Amino acid sequence: MTTTVPLLSSVEVARFVANGFHRINAVVPDDLNEESIGVFDAGIPVVYHGRPVPEVYEEGSFVRRLLDVPAVAGALHSLIGPDPIVDHQALHVREPREGAAQALHADAIIDTRPDAFDVQLMYYPHEVTGTMGGTLSVPGSHLRRTNESDTGRYQNLRGQSRLTCPAGTVVLLHHGIWHGGRRNDSGTRRYMFKIRFNPTVPQVRLWDTADLDDPRIAQELGRFFPWCEHATGRLEIYNRIKLWRAMTGDASFDIDLWATRVANRPGRAA
Amino acid sequence: MKQQVLVLYLNNSALDSEVLAWAFYDGTGKTEPTTGDSDQPPYDSGTEALRDGWRLFQASQLIPPYPGHEYDTSYMKHEFFFEKLE
Numbered sequence: 001m002t003t004t005v006p007l008l009s010s011v012e013v014a015r016f017v018a019n020g021f022h023r024i025n026a027v028v029p030d031d032l033n034e035e036s037i038g039v040f041d042a043g044i045p046v047v048y049h050g051r052p053v054p055e056v057y058e059e060g061s062f063v064r065r066l067l068d069v070p071a072v073a074g075a076l077h078s079l080i081g082p083d084p085i086v087d088h089q090a091l092h093v094r095e096p097r098e099g100a101a102q103a104l105h106a107d108a109i110i111d112t113r114p115d116a117f118d119v120q121l122m123y124y125p126h127e128v129t130g131t132m133g134g135t136l137s138v139p140g141s142h143l144r145r146t147n148e149s150d151t152g153r154y155q156n157l158r159g160q161s162r163l164t165c166p167a168g169t170v171v172l173l174h175h176g177i178w179h180g181g182r183r184n185d186s187g188t189r190r191y192m193f194k195i196r197f198n199p200t201v202p203q204v205r206l207w208d209t210a211d212l213d214d215p216r217i218a219q220e221l222g223r224f225f226p227w228c229e230h231a232t233g234r235l236e237i238y239n240r241i242k243l244w245r246a247m248t249g250d251a252s253f254d255i256d257l258w259a260t261r262v263a264n265r266p267g268r269a270a
Numbered sequence: 271m272k273q274q275v276l277v278l279y280l281n282n283s284a285l286d287s288e289v290l291a292w293a294f295y296d297g298t299g300k301t302e303p304t305t306g307d308s309d310q311p312p313y314d315s316g317t318e319a320l321r322d323g324w325r326l327f328q329a330s331q332l333i334p335p336y337p338g339h340e341y342d343t344s345y346m347k348h349e350f351f352f353e354k355l356e
Contacts, residue, residue, distance in 0.1 A: 101305035136306035144343045153277065154346065155293035155305050162306055182306040227290050229281055235343050 005074035007208040013078060014220040017240050017247070020142030020177040022079065027071045028123065028168035035062060036125040040191055044091040052200075056086045063089075063195070066123060072170050078207035079172060080119045080197045087118060087196035094133035094184035094192075102180035103152030104136065107196070110147040111175055115246035116203055118175040123193045126167045133184030134163030135171075135192065140225035142176035143239045151178055159226030204249050212248065218255045234258065272297040274354045276324055278316055279346040283332055285316040291346055298356050316350050324352035 008022070016022045039062045049056045057063040067073060076084070107120065128134040138160050162182060163171075173179070175196070184190050211217075221240045224233045241259045245251055254260045279291035289311040294303040313319045320326065328351040335342070 099302075101307070104305055144345070146344055151345065152305075153293055154279070154291050155303060156308050156311070157279075157291040158289075158309075158311065160306065160309065162309065180305055183304050229290065229347055231282065232343050232347060235341055238341055239343065 005070045005077060007074050007206075008078035009208055009214075010211045011214050011216045011220060013207045013247070014217040014244065016079060016172075016174070017243055018220050018223045019139045020174040021137065021139070022075055022172045023165075024071055024075060024170045024172075026166040026168045027170050028066060028069055028125070030168070032062070032065060032069075033125045033168045036066075036123075036193070037191065040091050040093075040125070040193065044089065044193065046088065046090045048088040049086040051086060052083055053086055067121075069170075072121070075170075075172055076119065076121070076197065079203070080199050081201040081203055081206045083200050084119075084197040085200060087198050089193070089195045092181055092192040092194060094181050094190040096184055096187045096189060098133065098184045101133070101136070101183040103149045104138070104154050104178050104180045105149035105151060106142075106146060106176050106178055108148070108175065110145055112145060114242060116199055118199070119197045120173040120175060121195045121197070122171045122173060124163075124165050124167070124169045124171075125191055125193070128163060128165050128169075128190060129186065130162070130164050131184070131186040132164075132188055132190045133182040133186070134165065134190070135179055136182050137161045137163070137173070137177055137179040138227060139177075140223070140228060140236060141178040142174040143236060143243070144176070144178070146178075154178075157227035203247055205247070209248075217244075222255045238262075271355045272299075274298060274356065276312065276319060276352040276354075278311075278313065278319060278350045278352065280316055280348040280350060283330075283348050285320075285326070285329070285350065287348070288315060289313055319352055324354055326350060326352050 053067065122135065138157050221244055222237050228236060237255060238258050241253060241255055245253050274297055275295040277293040278289050281287040281290055292311050296303060330347065330349040
């Protein structure tokens with residue numbers, strides 16, 4: 001992976017920190033989308049790799065060409081950094097008229113890292129309409145400390161995203177986001193190919209930082225989400241401030257004094 | 271008699287606060303609710319559910335944060351279970 005690809009801006013990365021995802025509509029070319037179904041139908045096993053991209057996917061292979069799409073490569077570099085580890089891959093298929101949705105969950109296990117995160121790439125090779133069971137996700141849920149499907153009791157939340165998208169859409173997710181495959185009420189198979197990446201470098205200023213002083217960064221990080229309790233929403237902002245401090249190396253960053261106020265202990269040691 | 275269970279997650283600990291999230295489990299078998307099947311909550315508040323005949327049978331307690339974890343966020347905080355019998 002090179003750094004000559006189009007990187008995300010600071011505002012876009014701040015939006016990722018708040019939302020827990022970065023979505024790129026119809027970014028993958030039609031010829032790759034058409035090729036993908038054959039690749040998927042031939043079988044893609046769930047494999048836990050733990051090795052760098054070039055060791056897992058051969059140069060010129062379908063997945064390498066997917067990861068080399070410039071906007072995908074640039075967004076991945078901006079969030080996870082250069083030379084990430086392929087954690088695992090999985091093909092998710094929602095069969096026509098399946099009986100039930102997946103329980104709302106976060107992948108893997110509870111993950112308390114305050115200054116690092118994995119990124120999950122989700123690729124949708126064909127159009128996903130409203131009845132095809134597009135992935136449910138809950139924007140802004142990724143910093144909540146919950147374990148896998150213990151959130152399964154929650155069926156619907158205000159402001160949830162029930163994905164519909166054009167062919168070739170890629171979504172990059174923070175590992176902690178609550179999500180699940182929805183029930184496919186259509187007569188069409190729905191595919192989604194996922195790769196989880198682990199960082200190999202500190203995730204600090206990996207994007208295009210030319211706009212690091214843009215006031216829209218605070219607006220993005222200070223969002224309230226419709227599903228989030230008002231009081232807990234304030235804690236969410238506090239936690240995003242901490243993550244933004246870690247990702248920028250700027251320990252003084254704050255929004256409306258949320259972090260400064262509760263650390264102010266005049267005359268006391270830290 | 272068969273039980274229908276409605277779970278509402280409210281904006282704060284007051285029963286008349288806004289519904290933020292919801293789940294429905296139908297013991298009558300007449301409906302098959304599932305994850306991500308609706309963007310619109312069945313009621314705007316807990317009290318609106320009461321007015322429609324739902325009986326409250328459990329509410330989440332107010333538990334102080336664990337020391338050292340005051341800023342952690344986790345599960346939805348204000349969970350209310352209601353039932354109807356048919």
